[in-house]
Amino acid sequence: MLRHGHRYGYQPRSSMEPNDSELDESDSGDRVGLLQPRPGGGGGRPDQVDWRATGLAFLFPAIGGLLFGWDIGTTSGALTSIMDPNTSGVDWYALDSFQQGMVVSTSLAGALLASAAAAVKVGDEFGSKTELQLAALFYGAGAIVQGLAPSLGVLIMGRFTYGLGIGFAMHAAPMYIAETAPPSVRGLLISLKEGFIVGGIMLGYLGSYVIFGQDEGWRSLLSTPAVPAAVLMLGMSRLPDSPRWLLQRGRPASEAREALEQVRGKKANRDIVDAEMARMVSSDHHVGGINELFRRENLRPLYIGISVVLFQQITGQPSVLYYAEQVFINAGYDPADGAGVAVILGFFKLLMTGVAVAFVDSAGRRPLLLGGVGIMTLSVLTLAVCSETMASGDVAGTSFTARASVAAIFAYVGAYQVSFGPIAWLLVGEIFPQRVRSAAVGTATLTNFFSNFLVSLYLPTLNENLGTAGTYYLFSVMSVVALSSIYLTVPETKGKTLEEIEESLR
Known part of the structure; x- marks a missing residue:
């Protein structure tokens, strides 16, 4: 059954070893692939979710989506503030249409470049956890550069840097959530990440309203993401790498098991964790x-x-x-x-x-x-x-x-x-x-x-x-x-x- 078990150093307990029929059990179509608890098993209901552990593994990647939404919601308000001679606080406020387009689109250019890099090399090499930390770094650096920008050129550079954060975050966040979330709530959590993006847009609209008419209000609007970017960096440092990525990189199965148990939490049903770990170990890790x-x-x-x-x-x-x-x-x-x-x-x-x-x-x-x-x-x-x-x-x-x-x-x-x-x-x-x-x-x-x-x-x-x-x-x-x-x-x-x-x- 576990043809790669010895290679990765992981042997499930014999009393927990699932057979094919158990792994395919669907519970009338409601919970495909979840094992039923066995006498003397690991305890907990079959669909038990430890929301503290699961929530943390969701929350910090979702902040990456929130910061993407914030950029969408604030761009128009920031541009209006920059181009108003009464609030811009700079002598380069009279932007022509091309310059306006550059301010708006350079974050998208950064996102495109980061997405390409993630597809070709970064995602596989570093994993979604490190990639989200990289996104936090670019988010924070881009926000600070935008807020302190003394010239249009520096502002555009900050926008591009922030866009790199968007690209890496939008690549890594759905992967990390999908690979760590319990199957019974994976759809809820990845969909909720979209809610964080929309929530970020709404906060951006609100931020644009708050700074309307303020002297150099665009600076505070564009630099605000530095704070949640720091939270994203700190939060991801407390979370493990994806257990599936660890196995894919040839790391010991014991390390992957430890990561899986951390993101599942203490309340998760042990039988289900064993079965999921067995499936991961027996799958192709090329x-x-x-x-x-x-x-x-x-x-x-x-x-x-x-x-x-x-x-x-x-x-x-x-x-x-x-x-x-x-x-x-x-x-x-x-x-x-x-x-x-x-x-x-x-x-x-x-x-x-x-x-x-x-x-x-x-x-x-x-x-x-x-x-x-x-x-x-x-x-x-x-x-x-x-x-x-x-x-x-x-x-x-x-x-x-x-x-x-x-x-x-x-x-x-x-x-x-x-x-x-x-x-x-x-x-x-x-x-x-x-x-x-x-x-x-x-x-x-x-x-x-x-x-x-x-x-x-x-x-x-x-x-x-x-x-x-x-x-x-x-x-x-x-x-x-x-x-x-x-x-x-x-x-x-x-x-x-x-x-x-x-x-x-x-």
């Missing part, structure tokens, strides 16, 4: 890089992981938010309330992310994805029809059409937050085989950032050539393609260990 991603056995998980993060961007998410303010104005809201619109949508995103967190491990990944993307498709199609009606000059129907557009935006945002928002990253964290997980997650992260960049870059051109309605129609077609792809390729993974997921896709 380290495969980018060159192995396109081997036949990796093609299906690679397609699933890359397709969901690609569809996340090309099904209209940037465009719906891009035009949201104009839709609200058409519905009768004052143009001065644009910031309020962003806050309202932000709170709604956070609320619906909570819905996904609550149901992802009970309802499953596929139902939430299929249902959410289905509603997104209908919503963006409604926006297309409404935009076409309003462009036709039908004055009589304008009021109703505008209200229907507002409802469609809320439906779209809500559906996105229970489907693509959290579940795309959940699948990225759990769908790839261990031997190529780091390279594959890095490739998916790079795909996400790059597609986001391209959509944002060409969205104005699409709108100019196709019109608002035509742009929405295009995104509705892409949503149908996404829905078909999910139906045909994405498996249900709730409750399964990472090794069971890997076996089912092989």
